[in-house]
Amino acid sequence: MSRTLLPRFPVSSVRSMTATLARVSQRQIVLKQQGGFWLEVKRMSRRAFVLGGVGLLSYLYFETHSISVKRYTIVIPNLPSDFRSFTILHLSDLHSKEYGDSQSQLVDLVKKQNFDLVAITGDLVAKGNPEIGPAITLVSSLKPTPIFFVPGNHEWWTNYQIRSPLQSLGVQILENSSCKFHRGHSHIWILGVDDPYLGRDRLDTALVNVGSAPRILLAHAPNIFPSAVKSSIDLVLVGHTHGGQIRLPFLGAVVAPGQGFFPKFDYGMYSSGSTTMIVNGGLGESVLPVRFNNRPEIVLITLKSG
Numbered sequence: 001m002s003r004t005l006l007p008r009f010p011v012s013s014v015r016s017m018t019a020t021l022a023r024v025s026q027r028q029i030v031l032k033q034q035g036g037f038w039l040e041v042k043r044m045s046r047r048a049f050v051l052g053g054v055g056l057l058s059y060l061y062f063e064t065h066s067i068s069v070k071r072y073t074i075v076i077p078n079l080p081s082d083f084r085s086f087t088i089l090h091l092s093d094l095h096s097k098e099y100g101d102s103q104s105q106l107v108d109l110v111k112k113q114n115f116d117l118v119a120i121t122g123d124l125v126a127k128g129n130p131e132i133g134p135a136i137t138l139v140s141s142l143k144p145t146p147i148f149f150v151p152g153n154h155e156w157w158t159n160y161q162i163r164s165p166l167q168s169l170g171v172q173i174l175e176n177s178s179c180k181f182h183r184g185h186s187h188i189w190i191l192g193v194d195d196p197y198l199g200r201d202r203l204d205t206a207l208v209n210v211g212s213a214p215r216i217l218l219a220h221a222p223n224i225f226p227s228a229v230k231s232s233i234d235l236v237l238v239g240h241t242h243g244g245q246i247r248l249p250f251l252g253a254v255v256a257p258g259q260g261f262f263p264k265f266d267y268g269m270y271s272s273g274s275t276t277m278i279v280n281g282g283l284g285e286s287v288l289p290v291r292f293n294n295r296p297e298i299v300l301i302t303l304k305s306g
Protein backbone atom coordinates (compact mmCIF):
# COMPACT_ATOMS: atom_id res chain seq x y z
CA MET A 1 0.00 0.00 0.00
CA SER A 2 1.47 3.15 -1.17
CA ARG A 3 1.34 6.08 1.12
CA THR A 4 1.05 9.53 -0.19
CA LEU A 5 3.55 11.56 1.56
CA LEU A 6 2.06 14.80 2.66
CA PRO A 7 4.17 17.60 3.97
CA ARG A 8 4.02 17.52 7.69
CA PHE A 9 4.07 20.55 9.87
CA PRO A 10 4.97 20.27 13.40
CA VAL A 11 1.96 20.81 15.62
CA SER A 12 3.79 23.61 17.47
CA SER A 13 4.22 25.55 14.18
CA VAL A 14 0.54 25.28 13.37
CA ARG A 15 -0.34 26.58 16.86
CA SER A 16 2.15 29.40 16.48
CA MET A 17 0.71 30.43 13.07
CA THR A 18 -2.84 30.29 14.41
CA ALA A 19 -1.86 32.48 17.35
CA THR A 20 -0.11 34.96 15.03
CA LEU A 21 -3.15 35.19 12.75
CA ALA A 22 -5.37 35.71 15.78
CA ARG A 23 -3.06 38.47 17.06
CA VAL A 24 -3.06 40.16 13.63
CA SER A 25 -6.80 39.98 13.42
CA GLN A 26 -7.17 41.26 17.00
CA ARG A 27 -4.78 44.13 16.20
CA GLN A 28 -6.84 45.03 13.12
CA ILE A 29 -9.98 45.13 15.26
CA VAL A 30 -8.24 47.29 17.85
CA LEU A 31 -6.87 49.61 15.16
CA LYS A 32 -10.31 49.81 13.58
CA GLN A 33 -11.81 50.59 16.96
CA GLN A 34 -9.11 53.18 17.67
CA GLY A 35 -9.62 54.74 14.26
CA GLY A 36 -13.34 54.99 14.93
CA PHE A 37 -12.65 56.51 18.30
CA TRP A 38 -10.37 59.18 16.87
CA LEU A 39 -12.85 59.85 14.09
CA GLU A 40 -15.51 60.31 16.75
CA VAL A 41 -13.19 62.56 18.81
CA LYS A 42 -12.44 64.57 15.68
CA ARG A 43 -16.17 64.93 14.95
CA MET A 44 -16.86 65.95 18.56
CA SER A 45 -13.97 68.45 18.51
CA ARG A 46 -15.34 70.06 15.36
CA ARG A 47 -18.83 70.23 16.92
CA ALA A 48 -17.43 71.63 20.19
CA PHE A 49 -15.35 74.15 18.25
CA VAL A 50 -18.40 75.38 16.29
CA LEU A 51 -20.62 75.48 19.41
CA GLY A 52 -17.85 77.18 21.41
CA GLY A 53 -17.38 79.75 18.65
CA VAL A 54 -21.12 80.50 18.49
CA GLY A 55 -21.23 80.73 22.30
CA LEU A 56 -18.24 83.07 22.43
CA LEU A 57 -19.65 85.34 19.69
CA SER A 58 -23.04 85.44 21.48
CA TYR A 59 -21.31 86.32 24.76
CA LEU A 60 -19.20 89.06 23.13
CA TYR A 61 -22.32 90.49 21.47
CA PHE A 62 -24.13 90.46 24.84
CA GLU A 63 -21.14 92.12 26.54
CA THR A 64 -21.10 95.06 24.12
CA HIS A 65 -24.86 95.49 23.60
CA SER A 66 -26.54 94.95 27.00
CA ILE A 67 -26.36 98.06 29.17
CA SER A 68 -26.15 97.70 32.92
CA VAL A 69 -27.33 100.23 35.52
CA LYS A 70 -24.74 100.85 38.20
CA ARG A 71 -25.78 102.64 41.41
CA TYR A 72 -23.68 104.36 44.06
CA THR A 73 -24.64 106.19 47.24
CA ILE A 74 -22.15 108.87 48.26
CA VAL A 75 -22.06 110.48 51.68
CA ILE A 76 -21.21 114.19 51.69
CA PRO A 77 -20.89 115.53 55.25
CA ASN A 78 -22.08 119.11 54.64
CA LEU A 79 -24.77 118.25 52.07
CA PRO A 80 -27.72 120.67 52.45
CA SER A 81 -31.01 118.98 53.35
CA ASP A 82 -32.50 120.18 50.03
CA PHE A 83 -30.04 117.86 48.25
CA ARG A 84 -30.74 114.72 50.27
CA SER A 85 -31.40 111.86 47.83
CA PHE A 86 -30.37 114.13 44.96
CA THR A 87 -29.49 111.76 42.12
CA ILE A 88 -27.06 112.31 39.24
CA LEU A 89 -27.21 110.33 36.01
CA HIS A 90 -23.61 109.93 34.88
CA LEU A 91 -23.00 109.03 31.22
CA SER A 92 -19.62 108.73 29.54
CA ASP A 93 -17.79 107.59 26.40
CA LEU A 94 -20.67 106.91 24.03
CA HIS A 95 -18.20 107.06 21.12
CA SER A 96 -21.03 107.57 18.58
CA LYS A 97 -22.42 104.13 19.41
CA GLU A 98 -26.07 103.37 18.64
CA TYR A 99 -28.24 101.11 20.73
CA GLY A 100 -31.12 100.21 18.43
CA ASP A 101 -32.96 102.43 15.96
CA SER A 102 -32.81 106.07 17.04
CA GLN A 103 -30.90 105.05 20.17
CA SER A 104 -34.16 103.49 21.41
CA GLN A 105 -32.68 100.85 23.75
CA LEU A 106 -30.52 103.35 25.59
CA VAL A 107 -33.17 106.08 25.67
CA ASP A 108 -35.81 103.64 26.99
CA LEU A 109 -33.45 102.45 29.73
CA VAL A 110 -32.61 106.02 30.77
CA LYS A 111 -36.30 107.02 30.86
CA LYS A 112 -36.99 104.25 33.39
CA GLN A 113 -34.60 105.88 35.89
CA ASN A 114 -35.19 108.76 38.31
CA PHE A 115 -32.57 111.50 38.41
CA ASP A 116 -32.23 115.23 39.03
CA LEU A 117 -29.16 116.14 36.95
CA VAL A 118 -27.19 114.63 34.07
CA ALA A 119 -23.37 114.66 33.99
CA ILE A 120 -21.71 113.69 30.72
CA THR A 121 -17.95 113.22 30.99
CA GLY A 122 -16.80 113.37 27.39
CA ASP A 123 -16.07 111.24 24.36
CA LEU A 124 -19.63 111.40 23.02
CA VAL A 125 -18.06 110.94 19.58
CA ALA A 126 -15.17 108.87 18.25
CA LYS A 127 -12.15 109.83 16.21
CA GLY A 128 -12.91 106.96 13.83
CA ASN A 129 -16.62 107.87 13.71
CA PRO A 130 -17.17 111.63 14.24
CA GLU A 131 -20.92 111.28 13.48
CA ILE A 132 -22.71 113.38 16.14
CA GLY A 133 -26.22 112.03 15.45
CA PRO A 134 -26.22 109.17 18.03
CA ALA A 135 -25.03 111.54 20.79
CA ILE A 136 -27.47 114.30 19.89
CA THR A 137 -30.39 111.83 19.88
CA LEU A 138 -29.40 110.68 23.36
CA VAL A 139 -28.86 114.19 24.77
CA SER A 140 -32.16 115.46 23.27
CA SER A 141 -34.02 112.69 25.11
CA LEU A 142 -32.60 113.84 28.47
CA LYS A 143 -34.28 117.24 28.43
CA PRO A 144 -35.62 119.08 30.43
CA THR A 145 -33.31 117.75 33.17
CA PRO A 146 -30.24 120.02 33.60
CA ILE A 147 -27.34 118.58 31.62
CA PHE A 148 -23.63 119.29 32.21
CA PHE A 149 -20.85 118.27 29.84
CA VAL A 150 -17.05 118.24 29.83
CA PRO A 151 -15.09 117.39 26.66
CA GLY A 152 -12.84 114.36 26.19
CA ASN A 153 -9.92 113.66 23.92
CA HIS A 154 -12.17 112.42 21.09
CA GLU A 155 -14.06 115.74 21.04
CA TRP A 156 -10.75 117.54 20.47
CA TRP A 157 -9.62 114.91 17.94
CA THR A 158 -12.79 115.65 15.89
CA ASN A 159 -12.44 119.45 16.00
CA TYR A 160 -15.04 119.62 18.79
CA GLN A 161 -17.82 119.70 16.19
CA ILE A 162 -20.41 118.65 18.78
CA ARG A 163 -19.86 121.72 20.99
CA SER A 164 -22.26 124.08 19.24
CA PRO A 165 -25.10 121.49 18.81
CA LEU A 166 -24.85 120.68 22.53
CA GLN A 167 -25.10 124.35 23.44
CA SER A 168 -28.15 124.68 21.17
CA LEU A 169 -29.79 121.92 23.21
CA GLY A 170 -29.20 123.90 26.41
CA VAL A 171 -26.36 121.72 27.68
CA GLN A 172 -24.10 123.57 30.09
CA ILE A 173 -20.51 123.01 28.94
CA LEU A 174 -17.89 123.31 31.65
CA GLU A 175 -14.31 123.89 30.50
CA ASN A 176 -12.31 124.86 33.58
CA SER A 177 -15.37 126.61 34.99
CA SER A 178 -18.11 126.16 37.59
CA CYS A 179 -21.84 126.53 38.14
CA LYS A 180 -23.69 127.31 41.35
CA PHE A 181 -26.54 124.80 41.27
CA HIS A 182 -29.60 125.78 43.31
CA ARG A 183 -32.28 123.60 44.85
CA GLY A 184 -34.78 124.95 47.33
CA HIS A 185 -32.94 127.45 49.50
CA SER A 186 -29.55 125.78 49.09
CA HIS A 187 -26.87 125.21 46.50
CA ILE A 188 -23.93 122.97 45.60
CA TRP A 189 -21.12 123.58 43.11
CA ILE A 190 -20.82 121.71 39.82
CA LEU A 191 -17.32 122.14 38.42
CA GLY A 192 -15.88 120.90 35.14
CA VAL A 193 -12.39 120.78 33.71
CA ASP A 194 -11.25 120.41 30.14
CA ASP A 195 -9.70 117.02 29.28
CA PRO A 196 -7.00 115.96 31.80
CA TYR A 197 -5.84 113.17 29.45
CA LEU A 198 -4.71 115.85 26.98
CA GLY A 199 -3.40 118.04 29.81
CA ARG A 200 -6.06 120.73 29.22
CA ASP A 201 -7.41 120.70 32.80
CA ARG A 202 -7.10 123.84 34.93
CA LEU A 203 -8.77 122.99 38.20
CA ASP A 204 -7.45 126.14 39.91
CA THR A 205 -9.26 128.24 37.29
CA ALA A 206 -12.46 126.21 37.76
CA LEU A 207 -12.27 126.80 41.54
CA VAL A 208 -12.12 130.59 41.30
CA ASN A 209 -15.10 132.04 43.24
CA VAL A 210 -16.23 128.57 44.38
CA GLY A 211 -17.44 128.64 47.98
CA SER A 212 -17.60 126.10 50.77
CA ALA A 213 -20.75 124.27 49.66
CA PRO A 214 -20.27 120.67 48.39
CA ARG A 215 -18.19 120.43 45.21
CA ILE A 216 -18.86 117.95 42.45
CA LEU A 217 -16.23 117.87 39.72
CA LEU A 218 -16.72 116.50 36.20
CA ALA A 219 -13.63 115.51 34.21
CA HIS A 220 -13.00 113.17 31.33
CA ALA A 221 -10.08 111.16 32.70
CA PRO A 222 -9.12 109.87 36.16
CA ASN A 223 -5.64 111.44 36.24
CA ILE A 224 -7.41 114.50 37.74
CA PHE A 225 -7.79 112.59 41.04
CA PRO A 226 -4.64 113.79 42.92
CA SER A 227 -5.46 117.46 42.14
CA ALA A 228 -9.07 116.90 43.17
CA VAL A 229 -7.98 115.40 46.51
CA LYS A 230 -5.70 118.40 47.16
CA SER A 231 -8.58 120.79 46.39
CA SER A 232 -10.99 118.96 48.72
CA ILE A 233 -13.46 118.13 45.98
CA ASP A 234 -16.26 116.00 47.47
CA LEU A 235 -17.12 113.93 44.43
CA VAL A 236 -15.31 113.45 41.10
CA LEU A 237 -17.03 111.84 38.10
CA VAL A 238 -14.83 110.60 35.26
CA GLY A 239 -14.76 108.13 32.38
CA HIS A 240 -12.21 107.55 29.60
CA THR A 241 -10.98 104.09 30.65
CA HIS A 242 -14.04 102.07 29.47
CA GLY A 243 -13.12 99.89 32.46
CA GLY A 244 -10.26 98.68 30.28
CA GLN A 245 -12.87 97.00 27.98
CA ILE A 246 -11.34 93.61 28.82
CA ARG A 247 -11.41 92.85 32.54
CA LEU A 248 -9.90 89.77 34.11
CA PRO A 249 -11.61 88.28 37.17
CA PHE A 250 -9.85 89.46 40.39
CA LEU A 251 -7.26 91.48 38.39
CA GLY A 252 -9.47 94.06 36.64
CA ALA A 253 -8.43 95.92 33.52
CA VAL A 254 -5.46 94.65 31.56
CA VAL A 255 -4.72 98.06 30.08
CA ALA A 256 -6.23 101.57 30.04
CA PRO A 257 -5.29 104.59 27.94
CA GLY A 258 -2.93 106.92 29.77
CA GLN A 259 -2.28 104.42 32.56
CA GLY A 260 -0.67 101.46 30.77
CA PHE A 261 -0.94 97.85 31.92
CA PHE A 262 -2.94 96.93 35.05
CA PRO A 263 -4.04 100.55 35.67
CA LYS A 264 -4.64 101.92 39.15
CA PHE A 265 -7.83 103.88 38.38
CA ASP A 266 -9.54 101.62 35.88
CA TYR A 267 -13.13 101.34 37.10
CA GLY A 268 -15.44 101.93 40.07
CA MET A 269 -15.10 103.96 43.25
CA TYR A 270 -11.92 105.38 44.81
CA SER A 271 -11.55 107.44 47.98
CA SER A 272 -8.76 109.54 49.44
CA GLY A 273 -9.13 112.14 52.20
CA SER A 274 -12.55 113.75 51.80
CA THR A 275 -12.69 112.99 48.04
CA THR A 276 -14.50 110.16 46.30
CA MET A 277 -14.03 109.45 42.60
CA ILE A 278 -16.24 107.31 40.39
CA VAL A 279 -14.77 105.93 37.17
CA ASN A 280 -17.61 105.18 34.77
CA GLY A 281 -17.09 102.11 32.53
CA GLY A 282 -18.68 103.99 29.61
CA LEU A 283 -21.21 103.16 26.94
CA GLY A 284 -19.00 102.70 23.90
CA GLU A 285 -15.69 101.25 22.90
CA SER A 286 -12.60 102.47 21.10
CA VAL A 287 -9.76 100.76 19.21
CA LEU A 288 -11.64 97.41 19.15
CA PRO A 289 -15.43 96.91 19.54
CA VAL A 290 -14.87 94.33 22.26
CA ARG A 291 -15.70 94.04 25.95
CA PHE A 292 -15.12 91.13 28.33
CA ASN A 293 -16.49 90.82 31.86
CA ASN A 294 -17.37 94.51 31.61
CA ARG A 295 -20.74 95.56 30.17
CA PRO A 296 -21.45 99.13 29.02
CA GLU A 297 -23.18 101.10 31.76
CA ILE A 298 -25.15 104.08 32.88
CA VAL A 299 -24.40 105.23 36.41
CA LEU A 300 -26.73 106.69 39.03
CA ILE A 301 -25.21 108.43 42.05
CA THR A 302 -27.41 109.35 44.98
CA LEU A 303 -26.14 111.88 47.54
CA LYS A 304 -26.60 111.46 51.25
CA SER A 305 -25.65 113.74 54.11
CA GLY A 306 -23.16 112.44 56.70
Ligand SMILES: [Fe+2]
Binding pocket: 123, 152, 153, 154, 197, 220, 240, 241
Ligand atom coordinates in the same frame (compact mmCIF):
# COMPACT_ATOMS: atom_id res chain seq x y z
FE1 LIG B 1 -11.19 109.30 26.22
